[in-house]
Amino acid sequence: MPNSLLHALELRDTLTADERKAVLRAASNEIDFKTGQDIVEEGERPNACSLVVSGLAARCIVLTGGGRQFTALHVPGDFVDLQSLLLKRMDHAVLALAPTRVARVAHAALRQITVDFPHLARLLWLMTLVDGAIHREWILSLGRRQAPARLAHLLCELFMRLQAVGKVDGLSFSLPLTQAQMGDMLGISAVHMNRTLQELRREGLISWQGQAVTIKDWQHLKSLAEFDPAYLSLEKAPR
Amino acid sequence: MPNSLLHALELRDTLTADERKAVLRAASNEIDFKTGQDIVEEGERPNACSLVVSGLAARCIVLTGGGRQFTALHVPGDFVDLQSLLLKRMDHAVLALAPTRVARVAHAALRQITVDFPHLARLLWLMTLVDGAIHREWILSLGRRQAPARLAHLLCELFMRLQAVGKVDGLSFSLPLTQAQMGDMLGISAVHMNRTLQELRREGLISWQGQAVTIKDWQHLKSLAEFDPAYLSLEKAPR
DNA sequence: CGAGGTCTTGAAGACGATCAACAAACGTGG
DNA sequence: CCACGTTTGTTGATCGTCTTCAAGACCTCG
Numbered sequence: 001m002p003n004s005l006l007h008a009l010e011l012r013d014t015l016t017a018d019e020r021k022a023v024l025r026a027a028s029n030e031i032d033f034k035t036g037q038d039i040v041e042e043g044e045r046p047n048a049c050s051l052v053v054s055g056l057a058a059r060c061i062v063l064t065g066g067g068r069q070f071t072a073l074h075v076p077g078d079f080v081d082l083q084s085l086l087l088k089r090m091d092h093a094v095l096a097l098a099p100t101r102v103a104r105v106a107h108a109a110l111r112q113i114t115v116d117f118p119h120l121a122r123l124l125w126l127m128t129l130v131d132g133a134i135h136r137e138w139i140l141s142l143g144r145r146q147a148p149a150r151l152a153h154l155l156c157e158l159f160m161r162l163q164a165v166g167k168v169d170g171l172s173f174s175l176p177l178t179q180a181q182m183g184d185m186l187g188i189s190a191v192h193m194n195r196t197l198q199e200l201r202r203e204g205l206i207s208w209q210g211q212a213v214t215i216k217d218w219q220h221l222k223s224l225a226e227f228d229p230a231y232l233s234l235e236k237a238p239r
Numbered sequence: 240m241p242n243s244l245l246h247a248l249e250l251r252d253t254l255t256a257d258e259r260k261a262v263l264r265a266a267s268n269e270i271d272f273k274t275g276q277d278i279v280e281e282g283e284r285p286n287a288c289s290l291v292v293s294g295l296a297a298r299c300i301v302l303t304g305g306g307r308q309f310t311a312l313h314v315p316g317d318f319v320d321l322q323s324l325l326l327k328r329m330d331h332a333v334l335a336l337a338p339t340r341v342a343r344v345a346h347a348a349l350r351q352i353t354v355d356f357p358h359l360a361r362l363l364w365l366m367t368l369v370d371g372a373i374h375r376e377w378i379l380s381l382g383r384r385q386a387p388a389r390l391a392h393l394l395c396e397l398f399m400r401l402q403a404v405g406k407v408d409g410l411s412f413s414l415p416l417t418q419a420q421m422g423d424m425l426g427i428s429a430v431h432m433n434r435t436l437q438e439l440r441r442e443g444l445i446s447w448q449g450q451a452v453t454i455k456d457w458q459h460l461k462s463l464a465e466f467d468p469a470y471l472s473l474e475k476a477p478r
Numbered sequence: 479c480g481a482g483g484t485c486t487t488g489a490a491g492a493c494g495a496t497c498a499a500c501a502a503a504c505g506t507g508g
Numbered sequence: 509c510c511a512c513g514t515t516t517g518t519t520g521a522t523c524g525t526c527t528t529c530a531a532g533a534c535c536t537c538g
Contacts, residue, residue, distance in 0.1 A: 187382030
């Protein structure tokens with residue numbers, strides 16, 4: 001159900017009753033993906049956008065030579081390919097990192113929303129703008145932070161985003177990623193990812209066993225990462 | 240004049256006469272910035288968006304400790320802060336990298352466009368989506384390419400973007416950047432930037448003297464970078 | 479129980495950072 | 509137009525981060 005979408009939108013602004021109805025009307029069928037499955041393929045021209053209802057998804061680009069880079073991570077309430085409404089062609093694939101349920105919202109329905117509900121349209125636009133702000137933080141991390149700060153920053157970001165959609169338990173959350181996959185987000189090798197992780201564990205900043213991540217020292221983690229959550233726009237404001 | 244905006248929009252879709260008029264009506268005053276001046280400051284809450292009319296601008300984030308990272312480069316026809324319409328607060332500064340003329344478009348006028356001209360609104364949205372696509376390519380470069388390929392990719396991108404707005408002369412264009420600034424985009428030090436540049440020169444891929452960049456071997460530059468311009472959406476399509 | 483994936487560790491080497499010095503280009507004022 | 513100071517470009521040497529290769533431990537699941 002697109003309740004997760006309603007929730008994500010209402011994190012950032014208030015919806016009218018009509019707008020809520022329009023959102024609910026736009027949603028169509030839901031599909032389940034297994035870990036590792038492609039939700040959207042590179043080169044595809046979708047006629048619907050995919051909204052994560054539960055699970056975890058990532059945008060993925062592969063280089064000739066085998067190098068892989070994840071360019072975004074998506075939690076419940078996120079569209080994984082809202083840009084395809086206007087960009088048409090997918091320039092990257094989207095992968096399920098865990099068992100993931102996705103709701104499809106037809107392009108036609110989204111386009112109609114831009115005509116009938118300008119404010120709602122601006123909120124959809126906003127969601128892609130938040131994606132952009134997150135991209136810029138990743139660029140900063142990849143360009144100017146070294147591995148421990150990069151990892152710390154990503155964990156801070158994930159914690160805040162998961163908290164916003166009610167997917168944390170105190171200071172713990174579930175992160176169904178292998179270390180190799182985490183390396184592919186941080187732009188480091190799996191081996192170095194492992195050593196960096198051990199460093200943060202040794203410093204008592206986090207624990208990470210199996211899929212359970214716990215933040216053990218939020219203050220230090222935050223300052224190591226120079227993390228400031230403002231870029232996530234997790235606040236209500238008239239948009 | 241926002242002719243540069245009209246041009247940028249019409250690169251990607253056709254406008255009606257009314258839409259063209261609405262664009263022209265929305266523009267207000269123009270301002271000149273000198274090299275190095277802030278066009279928008281971090282933390283600011285602009286009430287207008289800034290459109291590059293001529294010159295060159297970059298989004299810039301500074302870390303405590305002096306590290307600096309540019310997260311985007313903007314050529315004529317680009318908005319440098321269109322996201323501020325909905326994100327409100329600037330999470331980074333925007334800097335003029337050369338003498339730059341900027342046209343201000345009031346947030347109120349843009350918001351009115353989202354109500355009166357849904358199709359035009361989608362094209363504005365599209366411009367931020369292209370920014371996002373470029374961000375993802377930078378993430379890929381910073382994460383998985385080494386310095387020579389990173390530089391090659393940025394030069395390919397810049398060439399295509401400048402060509403689209405008529406700012407190239409054959410295979411040459413003007414790039415008023417210091418090597419240190421270029422390093423701040425590629426996530427490398429100024430010294431390494433210099434050595435990487437010399438490598439591309441030595442291989443006969445480019446020349447770069449003063450502010451004049453010339454691509455001497457487009458095919459090899461492109462293949463070194465694994466460059467595919469599709470992500471720039473430089474084609475007309477109904478949006 | 480075996481097989482494949484994941485995690486962990488060690489060692490060698492590549493890529494890029496940093497420090498330092500100097501050359502070249504530029505802008506400004508005399 | 510030249511003298512000067514400042515910024516930018518260039519080069520060498522050293523050091524640190526991260527990669528790669530390789531091997532073994534652990535773990536999960538059929």
